[in-house]
Amino acid sequence: MPSTPTQSSASPLSLKVIGHNAGTSMDGVDLVHVHFTQDSPTMPLKMQLLHYGEYPMPKMLKARVMGLIKENTTTPEEMAIVNIQLGEVIRDAVHWFAERNEFSLATDVDLIGGQGQTIWHLPLPELFEGNQIRAHLDMAEIAIIAAGTGVTSLGNFRVSDMALGRQGCPLFAALDSLLLSHPTLNRAVQNIGGIANFSILPRGDVEGCYDFDTGPGNIFIDAAVRYFTDGQQEYDKDGAMGKLGKVDQSVVDKVLRGPYFVHDVPKTTGRETFGDRTAEDICDEMLARGATPEDCVATITRITAQSLADAYERWGPPGGVDEIYMGGGGSHNPNIINYLQQRRPNTRIIPISEISIPVGAKEALGFALLTLECFVGRPMIVPKRTESDRAGVVGQIQPGKNMHRIRRHVVQFWGDFPEEQVKSTTKMILLPSQCDM
Numbered sequence: 001m002p003s004t005p006t007q008s009s010a011s012p013l014s015l016k017v018i019g020h021n022a023g024t025s026m027d028g029v030d031l032v033h034v035h036f037t038q039d040s041p042t043m044p045l046k047m048q049l050l051h052y053g054e055y056p057m058p059k060m061l062k063a064r065v066m067g068l069i070k071e072n073t074t075t076p077e078e079m080a081i082v083n084i085q086l087g088e089v090i091r092d093a094v095h096w097f098a099e100r101n102e103f104s105l106a107t108d109v110d111l112i113g114g115q116g117q118t119i120w121h122l123p124l125p126e127l128f129e130g131n132q133i134r135a136h137l138d139m140a141e142i143a144i145i146a147a148g149t150g151v152t153s154l155g156n157f158r159v160s161d162m163a164l165g166r167q168g169c170p171l172f173a174a175l176d177s178l179l180l181s182h183p184t185l186n187r188a189v190q191n192i193g194g195i196a197n198f199s200i201l202p203r204g205d206v207e208g209c210y211d212f213d214t215g216p217g218n219i220f221i222d223a224a225v226r227y228f229t230d231g232q233q234e235y236d237k238d239g240a241m242g243k244l245g246k247v248d249q250s251v252v253d254k255v256l257r258g259p260y261f262v263h264d265v266p267k268t269t270g271r272e273t274f275g276d277r278t279a280e281d282i283c284d285e286m287l288a289r290g291a292t293p294e295d296c297v298a299t300i301t302r303i304t305a306q307s308l309a310d311a312y313e314r315w316g317p318p319g320g321v322d323e324i325y326m327g328g329g330g331s332h333n334p335n336i337i338n339y340l341q342q343r344r345p346n347t348r349i350i351p352i353s354e355i356s357i358p359v360g361a362k363e364a365l366g367f368a369l370l371t372l373e374c375f376v377g378r379p380m381i382v383p384k385r386t387e388s389d390r391a392g393v394v395g396q397i398q399p400g401k402n403m404h405r406i407r408r409h410v411v412q413f414w415g416d417f418p419e420e421q422v423k424s425t426t427k428m429i430l431l432p433s434q435c436d437m
Contacts, residue, residue, distance in 0.1 A: 010415030019368025020114035024194025055093035087144030113154035113371025116140025123167035165388025192330025245298030
């Protein structure tokens with residue numbers, strides 16, 4: 001029978017992790033270099049952001065993956081090739097990241113983990129026709145990453161969460177709550193990537209967090225801009241194009257009556273529901289009625305903004321949200337942020353950079369934490385308002401050259417700590433960031 005754990009029975013934890021995220025927008029790979037430390041299994045986890053960067057997605061591969069998803073037709077050959085190619089992109093991104101920031105993969109990185117590119121996300125099969133089941137597929141072969149870097153690599157977090165009875169997304173409520181849960185304020189952490197999602201953090205309850213996808217973030221906007229510029233522009237920089245147009249509220253209202261928006265939580269989504277073709281169809285319908293391209297972009301931007309505001313009203317905590325911390329590329333779009341502020345005049349809306357996390361880094365940071373907790377062997381906080389409260393360690397591990405060393409380090413950290421007392425991390429200290437904002 002294991003003895004009661006003592007401070008002397010275990011060694012402190014110290015692991016450096018590269019977290020990566022290739023988001024729905026497919027504009028690049030976000031990377032963070034994070035140092036996690038913990039004095040003992042019963043003490044707070046400490047997290048320090050060391051470096052942050054974004055590696056551009058190769059244009060030819062992006063076009064191939066976008067086409068694969070948009071047309072929903074492919075071959076086993078193409079799927080096999082794309083999986084390897086995306087793994088090579090992450091491998092190359094990691095090498096670039098280390099060289100750019102002058103740290104060594106051999107001595108300054110213990111684990112690499114993150115989401116490959118989401119190819120298909122089907123969390124709500126009831127919204128689709130045909131014989132569908134709940135399913136998800138990410139691609140970026142972790143064997144390529146581990147072999148190409150020498151660092152033990154992790155992936156498949158979303159499928160692991162889905163196997164426990166949930167939807168595999170957004171996956172970041174635990175991180176958000178550990179970072180920003182407040183004793184007296186209701187807070188939210190809003191990410192506007194390709195898809196928009198938020199975490200609700202009820203006051204005084206770290207384990208009471210919940211999250212879901214509100215619908216399209218930048219995905220419609222990016223698609224419309226590409227459509228009207230023949231691919232010469234990838235996004236509406238600073239909302240400039242949308243600002244020149246006039247919103248057609250009738251189109252906004254029609255879209256927001258769609259099945260995803262009226263569906264109750266929990267819910268998550270992706271390009272399968274809100275893809276480029278849907279955005280192009282909205283634009284074509286508006287153009288046929290005399291709208292300008294700017295009107296189309298303004299209207300599609302309002303779909304995102306209004307869906308966010310509506311979601312806060314419908315699914316926010318009792319008493320409303322006192323503060324919203326913004327992240328993701330869409331947080332730079334004033335047409336979204338100004339509308340949300342108009343709808344929520346008593347809510348303080350601020351960038352997540354206020355707590356020294358770059359606005360584009362938060363989801364990569366979430367995967368860094370998932371990577372650490374998987375390898376250490378701890379379940380994450382299970383969000384409320386999901387189909388299953390079953391806790392479990394999520395993620396899959398591909399050993400690298402350093403596997404024996406870091407596995408021994410984790411064993412020494414746990415010492416003789418009783419297995420039945422291993423619980424989710426509920427206290428975390430964010431140390432001052434070392435990276436430029």
